[in-house]
Amino acid sequence: MEVVKNGDKIIVKDIKDFDIAQTLLCGQCFHFDELNDNKFGVVAYSTYCIVSQKGSDLIFEKSSLNEVKNIWIPYFDLERDYAFIKKYLLEKDDKLKTAIDEKWGIRLLNQEFHEILLSFIISQNKQIPHIKKIVKDISEKYGEYLGEYEDVKFYAFPEIEDLNKITVEDYRELKTGFRAPYLKDASDKLNDGSIDFNMLRSIGYDKAIEKLTDIKGVGLKVANCVSLFSLGYRNSFPIDVWIKRIMEHVYFNDMDVSKEEIAKLADKLYGNFGGYAQQYLFSYGKDMSLGKDVK
DNA sequence: ATCCAGGCCCGAT
DNA sequence: ATCGGGCATGGA
Numbered sequence: 001m002e003v004v005k006n007g008d009k010i011i012v013k014d015i016k017d018f019d020i021a022q023t024l025l026c027g028q029c030f031h032f033d034e035l036n037d038n039k040f041g042v043v044a045y046s047t048y049c050i051v052s053q054k055g056s057d058l059i060f061e062k063s064s065l066n067e068v069k070n071i072w073i074p075y076f077d078l079e080r081d082y083a084f085i086k087k088y089l090l091e092k093d094d095k096l097k098t099a100i101d102e103k104w105g106i107r108l109l110n111q112e113f114h115e116i117l118l119s120f121i122i123s124q125n126k127q128i129p130h131i132k133k134i135v136k137d138i139s140e141k142y143g144e145y146l147g148e149y150e151d152v153k154f155y156a157f158p159e160i161e162d163l164n165k166i167t168v169e170d171y172r173e174l175k176t177g178f179r180a181p182y183l184k185d186a187s188d189k190l191n192d193g194s195i196d197f198n199m200l201r202s203i204g205y206d207k208a209i210e211k212l213t214d215i216k217g218v219g220l221k222v223a224n225c226v227s228l229f230s231l232g233y234r235n236s237f238p239i240d241v242w243i244k245r246i247m248e249h250v251y252f253n254d255m256d257v258s259k260e261e262i263a264k265l266a267d268k269l270y271g272n273f274g275g276y277a278q279q280y281l282f283s284y285g286k287d288m289s290l291g292k293d294v295k
Numbered sequence: 296a297t298c299c300a301g302g303c304c305c306g307a308t
Numbered sequence: 309a310t311c312g313g314g315c316a317t318g319g320a
Contacts (some may be wrong), residue, residue: 123300123301123302124301124302125299126300126301127300128300131301178304179303216304217303217304218302220303221301221303240301240302241300241301241302
C-alpha cells in the first residue's frame with residue numbers, strides 16, 4: 001500500500017482484499033451517500049470524504065494527505081492483513097468459503113464510538129434505509145455542516161457534548177419511537193463519562209459488553225455491534241434475526257436453535273476472528289436470503 | 296391490509 | 309432461566 005498525491009486527489013495504491021461498495025453496503029455503516037460515477041460520500045469523525053475505487057486504487061477527492069493517512073486509512077481498516085484472516089477462517093471451517101469468495105472485499109470499518117452506539121440503538125426493529133435516514137436527520141439537525149459535493153450536503157454526527165441538548169421529545173420528533181428514552185439514556189451516560197470509549201477499550205471484551213448492556217435499550221446484539229464496529233473487539237459475533245437464520249441454515253439444517261447455542265458455536269469455530277466471519281456470512285446470507293421461508 | 300424489520304423491556308411462568 | 313406480548317414507524 002502506498003499513498004500518493006495526484007493533483008487535488010489523494011490515491012491509496014495497491015490495496016488488496018478491499019471493495020468499497022461491498023464494505024459500505026454490507027450493513028455495518030449508515031452514514032454515507034451513494035453519488036454518481038460509483039463515488040461515495042462518507043462521513044466519520046467530524047469530516048467527510050468523496051471516495052471511489054478503480055481496481056486496487058482508492059481515490060479520495062476533497063481530502064488532505066493528512067486526513068487520508070490519519071482518518072480514512074484507519075477507518076477503512078486498510079492496514080490489516082485480510083489474506084491472513086481469510087486463510088485462518090477457511091482452515092477453521094471451509095463452510096465459509098462461498099461467503100468469503102463472494103464477499104471477498106469486505107473490511108470491518110473502525111467507526112466512531114458514540115455514533116455507532118446511538119446508530120445501533122436506533123437500528124433495533126428497523127430496516128437499514130430507515131436507520132440511515134434517522135442518522136442523516138440527527139446529523140443535519142444537531143451536527144456540524146461539513147461541506148457539499150454536487151448538491152449533496154454532508155453533516156457530522158453530533159459530538160457527545162451536543163447530544164446533551166437533545167431531549168427525549170427531540171428524539172421522538174426524529175421518528176425514533178420507543179427508542180427515544182434509550183437514546184437519551186445513552187446520551188446521558190456518554191456525557192457523564194460512565195460510558196467512555198477509552199474505558200471500554202481498556203477493560204476487555206466481556207466487561208465492555210456488560211457495561212454497554214447497562215444502557216437502556218442495549219441488549220447483546222446491539223452491544224456486540226458496538227463492540228465489533230467501534231471498539232475493535234473483533235471476536236464479537238452479533239446475532240440478529242438474519243445471522244440466526246443463516247447459522248441455523250448452514251450448521252443446523254434449518255432447525256430452531258437458541259442464540260446462546262449459536263454464540264457458543266461461533267466462538268468455537270471462529271474464535272478471535274468471529275466478527276469477520278459474521279460479516280461475510282451476514283452480507284452473503286442476506287443477499288441470498290439464506291434460511292428465509294424454509295420453516 | 297397484514298406482516299415484519301440488523302431487538303429489547305418487562306411481566307408472567 | 310425462559311417465553312411472549314408490546315412497542316413506534318415505515319416499507320413490502
